[in-house]
Amino acid sequence: MKKSLLIFLFFATLLGCSRNSVPDGLPKLVSVTLTLTQDGAPLSGAMVLLTDPSGNRFTIGGITNANGSVELYTHGRYKGAPPGTFKVHVTKTESDPEPPPPPFGTPEYYEYLKVDRPPTKTYSLVEKKYTLAETTPLELDIAGPLTRTLDVGRAIREPL
Numbered sequence: 001m002k003k004s005l006l007i008f009l010f011f012a013t014l015l016g017c018s019r020n021s022v023p024d025g026l027p028k029l030v031s032v033t034l035t036l037t038q039d040g041a042p043l044s045g046a047m048v049l050l051t052d053p054s055g056n057r058f059t060i061g062g063i064t065n066a067n068g069s070v071e072l073y074t075h076g077r078y079k080g081a082p083p084g085t086f087k088v089h090v091t092k093t094e095s096d097p098e099p100p101p102p103p104f105g106t107p108e109y110y111e112y113l114k115v116d117r118p119p120t121k122t123y124s125l126v127e128k129k130y131t132l133a134e135t136t137p138l139e140l141d142i143a144g145p146l147t148r149t150l151d152v153g154r155a156i157r158e159p160l
Helices: 001-018 107-114
Strands: 033-040 047-051 059-061 068-073 084-091 094-095 121-126 141-142 146-152
Touching: 033 121, 141 146
Parallel strands: 033 146
Antiparallel strands: 033 068, 047 059, 047 084, 084 141, 094 121
């Protein structure tokens, strides 16, 4: 009895996890792969989001890998993007590193905990015009599977 129950649960889990059906109301998705560059070099670790100016509320995006490439997902779960025209906005930030605390358990460590430190400074690494759907010049027309390279201008490091 236990063995047949375990086998049933195994196959039920396997079948349940292998489906990639999309929910009702979500159109057919097509594969979209983008490569982002900045000053001609791959832009890794950037968040890419697509916004539909017509008002459809699909969440489409991804994060670029070390080669600057990203496969887009809709709602973070469904591979691809629906057909349509989209504005592409890109963000990437970094913060100044905090100095490491003194060793745990030392008197300096406990003094360190009592002191209010200013917040870490954060910087945008992408020009502001590319970060907002209202100002980005980047646009994609998706009608079928798409592979495209997009450039986000010059490398910057501006305080936020």
